[in-house]
Amino acid sequence: MGIISQNLKYLRKKQNLTQQQLADNLNVKRAVIGAYEEDRAEPKTELLIKMANLFSISVDEFIGERINDKWFAKKEKASEEEKNNPTGGLRILSITVDSDSNENIELVPAKASAGYMNGYADPQYVAELPKFHLPFLKGGTFRAFELKGDSMLPLEPGTIVVGEYVENFNDIKSGETYVVLSKDEGIVYKRVTNKIKENKRLMLASDNKIYETYSIQAEDVLEVWKAKAFISTSFPTPSVEPSLEKLTEMVEQLQKTVIKLKTND
Structure with missing residues (x-):
């Protein structure tokens, strides 16, 4: 049937x-x-x-x-x-504002990761984090995290990823990158490869393929931030290999040269 x-x-x-x-x-x-x-x-x-x-x-x-x-x-x-639990397993977090009541972007340096794991829910701890603003990020709550390790290359260690707070598990989308704070893994920046709604589990992958994909239970997730921007002092190096467009152009030019040589003969 x-x-x-x-x-x-x-x-x-x-x-x-x-x-x-x-x-x-x-x-x-x-x-x-x-x-x-x-x-x-x-x-x-x-x-x-x-x-x-x-x-x-x-x-x-x-x-x-x-x-x-x-x-x-x-x-x-x-x-x-x-x-x-209307937030779908995620909680409402503490924020700070400037003198004009605009929300700050708090920065969590790599060396402060362990402290943030203990103080993320403490308004006083959050208030003591470094703060800044990015004028092109509006309409959400944002926080910045300094990356450590090479699991998300080509983003280099030391890159600062700015994420927008995700209030509901259901808003997490496969294929996007997130900063995830969880009980077992601490603070990680990963790409969500699959979200399984039935048992509320996330599959997390590194862009550096030498690292294996793994899963975490939604009940172990403390915070999730959708990556919106990154700040880095490492500039991309130029590609030494020609693009497909350039290769096509080279082949066409070579064909024209061969035809011309044959004509002259």
Whole structure:
């Protein structure tokens, strides 16, 4: 039985509706509902939207997930957890402002990483961190972290990464880079390669491929900052290898030369 047919039959019975009653609610014939539940036909998009709205679920859930008692129990639990912890596992943090009430960007130097692990939730500790402003970063809460180690080359050790605070686990996106503060790993700058919502786990990878990808549980995450800018005293070195465009140009020029030589012969 297909997902749509199974879900439709389950949801109809869960709401104690007969096929005729459901058909009346959707303004279709009872035989149409029977065809859908027996997997002999599939509803069009417009009707799918009506069904999803009737059952108070999303269309994506209706057509993509096996809906049953276990599914509902899991969803209710997640909803309760979100109600009790609206930040999705991440907390509201302490900030500092200047004399004009503009938020500062606090800097966490590499040598202060261990101290930040202990004092990140202490407003007094945060207030003592170095502070600065970047005029092109507006509309969020930002913090800067000095990198140590070579796991994120080509960003050199000593580079300062400025991150925007992420309030909710669900806002973390695969493929983006983040500064992650966690109980076991401390402060790391990594690329999120996969976010698994079911058990709230992050897969973190280094851009330097000699380092292995690893995972951390969301419950161990203390802070997450999405990388928005970096400051470095190391300038990029020019590439010694020609670009694809340059190589194509060289080949074309060589072909013209060969043709010209043949013509002269």
